[in-house]
Amino acid sequence: MKKRVYFTVSSIIQIIIAIYIIITANAIVQNEIEAFKEIYEVMPIDMIKDMLQTIENNGVKSLILCSCICILINIGVIITAIRNNILKNKGLLITGSIICLVFGGSQLVEILAIVNIIVLLCLKRKNPEDFPVKKELPKLERIGITKKEVFIGLALVLVYFSQFIWGNYLIESTILRWLITIVFYLSVLVLSIIFWNKSIKRDLKAFRDNFRTYIKFILPRFGLMYIAYFVVTIFTIIITKNIGSANQQHLESLPSWYVIPLAIIYAPIVEETIFRGLIHKIIKNDTIFIIVSAICFGLLHTISSELTIINVIFKALPYSVLGGFLAYIYKETENITTSMFCHAGINLVASILTLL
Numbered sequence: 001m002k003k004r005v006y007f008t009v010s011s012i013i014q015i016i017i018a019i020y021i022i023i024t025a026n027a028i029v030q031n032e033i034e035a036f037k038e039i040y041e042v043m044p045i046d047m048i049k050d051m052l053q054t055i056e057n058n059g060v061k062s063l064i065l066c067s068c069i070c071i072l073i074n075i076g077v078i079i080t081a082i083r084n085n086i087l088k089n090k091g092l093l094i095t096g097s098i099i100c101l102v103f104g105g106s107q108l109v110e111i112l113a114i115v116n117i118i119v120l121l122c123l124k125r126k127n128p129e130d131f132p133v134k135k136e137l138p139k140l141e142r143i144g145i146t147k148k149e150v151f152i153g154l155a156l157v158l159v160y161f162s163q164f165i166w167g168n169y170l171i172e173s174t175i176l177r178w179l180i181t182i183v184f185y186l187s188v189l190v191l192s193i194i195f196w197n198k199s200i201k202r203d204l205k206a207f208r209d210n211f212r213t214y215i216k217f218i219l220p221r222f223g224l225m226y227i228a229y230f231v232v233t234i235f236t237i238i239i240t241k242n243i244g245s246a247n248q249q250h251l252e253s254l255p256s257w258y259v260i261p262l263a264i265i266y267a268p269i270v271e272e273t274i275f276r277g278l279i280h281k282i283i284k285n286d287t288i289f290i291i292v293s294a295i296c297f298g299l300l301h302t303i304s305s306e307l308t309i310i311n312v313i314f315k316a317l318p319y320s321v322l323g324g325f326l327a328y329i330y331k332e333t334e335n336i337t338t339s340m341f342c343h344a345g346i347n348l349v350a351s352i353l354t355l356l
Helices: 002-023 025-037 045-082 090-103 107-122 147-161 174-195 200-209 211-240 246-253 256-282 286-300 309-333 336-355
Strands: none
Touching (some): 002 045, 174 256, 200 336, 211 309, 256 336, 286 309
8 A cells, every 4th residue: 555655646746847847848948058058167168069059959849758758657657556556567667767767857756766766676576466477478489591591681781881882972963862762772671571581471470469478578678778878878978078979960960751761660670680680690699699789780870970980989889789779689589570669669769859
């Protein structure tokens, strides 16, 4: 009874704070801008200017979005508390608290989120009804690589990475540029689908039939992944003294109707095929596979866009966290659809934040 009351009250307080932040978002952003202007002598001027521009352009919308996320999560916590399913959904509640800690936008919300995490970690499951009914992930056979797939995979890699060469030498004609670009994307997409021809039906069917099982496996790990991602991102900002990567800035400069389909459809299929599927088929050791996949995925997003070797390495780290997470998901499930689904989810969140 006590824990039900505690989590209900804690969630109501966080909802009230989130509503207050939404109402006073403009004033909060202006206060943040004034606070940054007072630390010109402490931090590099370029870094301060980047932060100010980001806050001015996206501050209000980001606060509103983050507050709405916290409201939805806390409504879910209240429903869970009322149904007395706190212990049964302990992992999901910890993930929700981690998200509120990151997106809370208020010191009180952050403190409550930390306390909630500690309380949840201290709660022990004792009775049979306290334990979630776990359904094991379907055991899918690891399919080896055939000679045909070697050739298709090699062709896929060569065509995919050719964009970093011919992309700088496209002719001036706008129509021909778009035609070449569309042909390139379609070619890579088709090669990816052909590469998975042997197991794509199996993977899609398993994902569809066991969707809830996969989601329950993925969601608790998403929170930990984002914590690691934000910690590493802050570290890279301190080291490189600028916000965001050149790759991210380039994507933000492109029209959303062009970037979003690439981010949530093309990239999950193609990049998972290359950086998870192909590498996993070649490298048998799971630990080495995750490390290699993470490093390659990270460098892909920086090596052709950053100007210095320091930026290439350190700006790749946040992407490597995402790549390592996706490789881990694929390793655990042996189902490429799960990592594609996670990749699409990550890019969808990033796209929404960019649009704001």
